Amino acid sequence: MNGAQAMIRTLVDSGVDVCFMNPGTSEMHFVHALDAVPEMRGVLALFEGVATGAADGYARMADKPAAVLLHLGPGLGNGLANLHNARRAEVPIVNVVGDHATYHAKYDAPLQSDIASIAKGVSTWVRSVESPESLARDTADAVAASYGAPGQVATLIVPADTCWLDSPGPVGPSAISGPSTVPSERIEDLAAVLRSGEPAALLVGGSAMRRGPLRDAARVGVATGAKVLSETFPTRAERGAGTPAVDRLAYLAEFAQMQMEGLRHLVLVDAAHPVSFFAYPDKASDLVPEGCQVHVLSAPDEDAPAALAALAAALDAPDDPPVIEASRPDRPTGPLNAETMAAALGALLPEGAIVADEGNTTGLFAQGATAGAPPHDWLTLTGGAIGYGLPAATGAAVAAPDRKVICLEADGSAMYTAQALWTQAREGLDVTTVILNNGSYAVLNMELSRVGAGDPGPRALSMLDIPGLDFVSLATSMGVPGTRATTAEEFTEQLEAAIAIPGPALVEAVVPSTL
């Protein structure tokens, strides 16, 4: 048995049985070994950002890591943006980066580069394998490290010769540490704070965005009058009819400030201290109002669901908080725009759907229109690095083959990692992609007006203008059937038809470029 075979067997024995890959020569032994370990499913991507984004989407739905296989420093670079998003999502990923043979590095061959330096930006756990003897244990350690808590991108740099030389064989799983328990004194202290009756809010995020902990957060709200807010970009929010209403903190700083106005206490539950996504001249970076004290119920390495349950119990909170009733918007008619597009989605969203949302400006209405739809999961752009939606939808579909995945994708963002469509076609993944084509980097048009530089001139505006993209042809080029809609009626019919297809399909929604 060579190192590669022992490595893949160890991954499988540690529970990792999907590998999203874009390999090169230095990874050929890994690829070769796929036939020796048939429990490992290799999923090929035509670009590394698809592989890493798919691993992110997979982990969000599977609650366990997939492996990624990348080719040296440049391959890692191509996958870096979506690893950044995964880092912010705090999901586990076993990020395997192939490297030159140990003895070859000194020759500075053309593809030689400092892989560890590139990886450090997205991984706090980075290890370079030193020998075929250590490879299997290093692999099991990478799996365990990826779980955290919190989940993280664990990067294992694997020189080619450690794969091709003889191995002593696979090893069993390394120990996973899991999240710490929040001390009961902290629960008691925060219960006292919330009992004070001073204006307060819970800000929930991360692992607290599932149905159970959201219900406990709502119970705390009912018991104390505290608002329940969620972070702006949750990793995975369980929502829809039967879940409690939670206000997402707005992306635009001024709206987020309005949501928190007058608060005296903000309790973070696996959520970061709210700050502005970007800095702007003469605007605040820290969005917490003056005079508001920030408390932490549960840090990212702690067990937030258990902490919320304990807090609800400490407050003797009622068992049945109000939840959202089932309701859907009517099928829309008339012009196609962000609002009617959202209504069509709300009218049609299947039960158990997974929405990978990178709709950006055009997706603003989608949250409201789907609030009362049947229960579903909503995945968002956690790290702000665009090009996440199509790959994340791909990985989510691999993780949850019995559920319909809907990808809401903006035209600009779609063009970063559109190669995901090819993987969807090849694997027959059940993904309906909606492209919101407004011919513009609309979010930047908004940002350009917000940075305080005065009215932009024509040369500046032309840099935000991206006309001429034909997403039906793009889908066709990769084997995905596509249609184009220009009215609300057309869009609704086409979306319905696409959802009915048990495999990938794309609907291009041509919408105005103004918000």
Add this chain to the structure above:
Amino acid sequence: MNGAQAMIRTLVDSGVDVCFMNPGTSEMHFVHALDAVPEMRGVLALFEGVATGAADGYARMADKPAAVLLHLGPGLGNGLANLHNARRAEVPIVNVVGDHATYHAKYDAPLQSDIASIAKGVSTWVRSVESPESLARDTADAVAASYGAPGQVATLIVPADTCWLDSPGPVGPSAISGPSTVPSERIEDLAAVLRSGEPAALLVGGSAMRRGPLRDAARVGVATGAKVLSETFPTRAERGAGTPAVDRLAYLAEFAQMQMEGLRHLVLVDAAHPVSFFAYPDKASDLVPEGCQVHVLSAPDEDAPAALAALAAALDAPDDPPVIEASRPDRPTGPLNAETMAAALGALLPEGAIVADEGNTTGLFAQGATAGAPPHDWLTLTGGAIGYGLPAATGAAVAAPDRKVICLEADGSAMYTAQALWTQAREGLDVTTVILNNGSYAVLNMELSRVGAGDPGPRALSMLDIPGLDFVSLATSMGVPGTRATTAEEFTEQLEAAIAIPGPALVEAVVPSTL
């Protein structure tokens, strides 16, 4: 005048008047300032790898840097693979990476990451701007640093507030150091070595691959009997009828070893010591034969063309070395394959064409078929990070608007940075793209058989199989006209028609997947 305006004015005053960009919110002041400095041409890319690859292609043809504008760490990550190629090409690039405002970094907003750590893998010169007062001088320093010698990717990290705050104004160019002169003693020593009559070869690369120094290398060959070899992947080779014959060192180690067999002296002229591109079990990494002494005529920071001229003079070499006579293959007929495709290119290549070659396995015959074509330039994949061809062609076309650019692109490589086609359409760039579609990562099929792991199984082989791509639809999706050829006659006619179009066009050549 704000910092951004001073920065762009400084770039222009330092000779940098093209910026390939994919900006985000933190770069909006830079974008806004484009209207204040109309001499700067902004060229928008839909993906960062297109911007960085275009800057590489631009620098190869313009012999000066373009600027690149990227958005924070993830944007840099997306551009990293082609910056890696540019680093290996030793071309100048001013790599501007926007960052959060200086005071915003501490809030760890979603897009915060360690930009410098990522940049170090591709840039030895990395500077983060500390204030609007230093921005203009930092910019001029970045331009000067990019020139080297040798040329390099100079990375300037620019916090948003240094752009939006008031600036003391632009500054003049910083001093460029330029290459050192090779000491005359070294010239004399190497002249003596070559006069010895022992089997010797010059290995030329980098700046020595232009017509003048190649002619001097050939003169040295005539005077001493030394072979003239070139590096495997030159940055820019001037070739065709009227240039001396130079053998490119083969990509496959065993062939390169045959080319160097029996040598007692190998003289490096702005070229790296020849090593295997990858390591393989039981094969050599260092390709220089035993008993062969390696000498350096000119290191990358030295003036190779002057050194070659001095060496030729020291050897009293004859003035007129033999050159390749004009000749073209006949227009091919019959099946379309790598050989007939190459013949069509040789038959049709226009004078002064620039070939951006990422044809990989299918491009193997193109060198021979174009050797006697009218004078042209040939750009290659210097760093091995695929996804270089389409962007490099784009940048070359910006640098040389009066010349026809031909991009030879493999199907697998094309899918990394196909977004370049959109920039070509938008800018009306005169690029003919030839996609060699064999439905396979054919180079990896070859590599898989070379890594000594035995016959691959079906699961391994499926990871190298990329069927179903339709490049005519892909071109259409981005506004580039495309056609598909399946015979040599069709290909020749379509290539001729595409070359006749004064703007972008694409020909998809469907070729067999076997070599």
